[in-house]
Amino acid sequence: MSEAKGLTYKDAGVDMEAGDRLVDRIKPLAARTKTPLVLGGVGGFAGLCALPPDIEEPVLVSGTDGVGTKLKLAFLTGRHDTVGIDLVAMCVNDVITVGARPLFFLDYFATGRLDVAIGEAVVSGIAEGCRQAGCALLGGETAELPGFYADGEYDLAGFSVGVVGKKSVLDGSAVQEGDVLLGLASSGLHSNGYSLARRALLDHAGLSLDSIPDGLGETLADALLRPTRIYADATRVALSVGGVHALSHITGGGLPGNLPRVLPKHLGAEIDGRWPEPAVFDLVRRAGRVEEAEMRRTFNLGVGLVVVAAADRAAAIQAALEQSGERVFRIGHVVPSNVDPEDYEARVTYTSQEA
């Protein structure tokens, strides 16, 4: 027999009861995201989800992402209830680019020492993101990893699965010269470029998160923590009009890094429109004296999703999107390109945006 004062798992830094308490708080949050397709929920070994009956030759579409160093803003402000929306957005906005309908989402939440209140706040954001995306929070993992993270910090990863009929997959092959680029407004930085933004705003300019910088009209914390927009509904609206040739989610890399990913190799993009840039970007630009090319390859600069639309359908798509509440900008069009197709930056030219 072993001795009474032997080592326990809890001694080793893992509090399974805290994990159980968090699971109890997550259950109702996940339950509210349940769709009619869900067969099993959080708690078993795995989550089960049927397929919508109306999709011919269903193809599964899957993406994974994290929130990146935007999480640091949650740590600095103690506001943990919105980064979950960012997490869902980053995954779902990828999945919808091939024309897929989001089905379900799973999250991975890792921390050094589990704080149930923080965990619950994070998952409440994830559940809200799932609600906005119309997908079910089908499962998740809470990992308590002593020594991996600083006190009060954590990391998040998300996984999303959607479905699209094989004949409806947007693979970019339909894109042609003259297609119109419709930009859907972003809400701000979304979830990219935070290492640079923090360096510029907090370190270089020495701004405090609860200050209200000139022109921003809100605290820096509010601007920086604003959740990433989820374009699932917008995509559904655009697809229902017809004439959508491709969709590009503008993440790290900006327009130059993301638009060419959905264009045939012999085509590029000419950005000749103007659109309102959320004020936070110019704050970063000035605080860090960031060059324009670096701004463009790091941030979305106000456009979170680009709809590549057939020229004769662009107006109808734009109208339908605006009707549904989106702010839509004609930012440019598709042009021939004869540069190295792998040189994404060279395939995207700006003609009227130079300051």
Add this chain to the structure above:
Amino acid sequence: MSEAKGLTYKDAGVDMEAGDRLVDRIKPLAARTKTPLVLGGVGGFAGLCALPPDIEEPVLVSGTDGVGTKLKLAFLTGRHDTVGIDLVAMCVNDVITVGARPLFFLDYFATGRLDVAIGEAVVSGIAEGCRQAGCALLGGETAELPGFYADGEYDLAGFSVGVVGKKSVLDGSAVQEGDVLLGLASSGLHSNGYSLARRALLDHAGLSLDSIPDGLGETLADALLRPTRIYADATRVALSVGGVHALSHITGGGLPGNLPRVLPKHLGAEIDGRWPEPAVFDLVRRAGRVEEAEMRRTFNLGVGLVVVAAADRAAAIQAALEQSGERVFRIGHVVPSNVDPEDYEARVTYTSQEA
């Protein structure tokens, strides 16, 4: 125009070129796991996978997990090429418990400063795990998060999707009194209980990782890093025989924490068999003077998956599994239980294992 010496994303600690180099090294690894169902691969916004044509009323099954503090062993030894197998195993072994066939896998790899060689080693393990599980590595995310992880450290999350016909879902409802519990041999700790194991072996007993402790027959590092077994093939074999009523993946919580998850509420498990326990467990037990109940609720103790088999099919299932190379132990059987169904530990009784 902004100034020439402005802040860049790279200044802020994010080296996108290193990320691109890693993607280039990952591509061939992922390509080798490609199955005929895969339509798109790493590189686009999302991964695409068709469904097997032979499954009626397909239900998607999904699970996410991490490797936990087993990663610390990789950090301590500099051996990064096996934790990816653990990652796939932890996810896939969950997905197969409902009778599903693994389809694809995605990984999330987060580190403070990207080391391309470490990243490549990790992903090579993930690809090997996918090969063993018969699923495609469909995508992944590499996150460089300055300040989140200690130098040379990282975290991993995995996500797996499988498919099963609706009428073939193992939901535990078929389990009945008298069913036989067949335990499939684990390879060691798998991916659970490492915080306790490290505390006991390294801190309490002061063992070094390159020592060869009495009775272990290998270095402590080899024993602790041995990859988690993947039971996808074994499950396929068992299901093909018929009479499989449930499958339980023995992870954190051990037999008491995991067996009841797949049993109807009025049933429990009596563990009356004996089986060879990998030597590493007794080393932990003695080094940490860990009580037997704590050992049982923390470690798999030699059984990584339990097949709950109809009594009249158990011998045939066992024979087929052994034929396929599995080591199989009759560890007990299903019995009536009248305790609180939520009290998992009380629903699993041990009758011949007391030392």
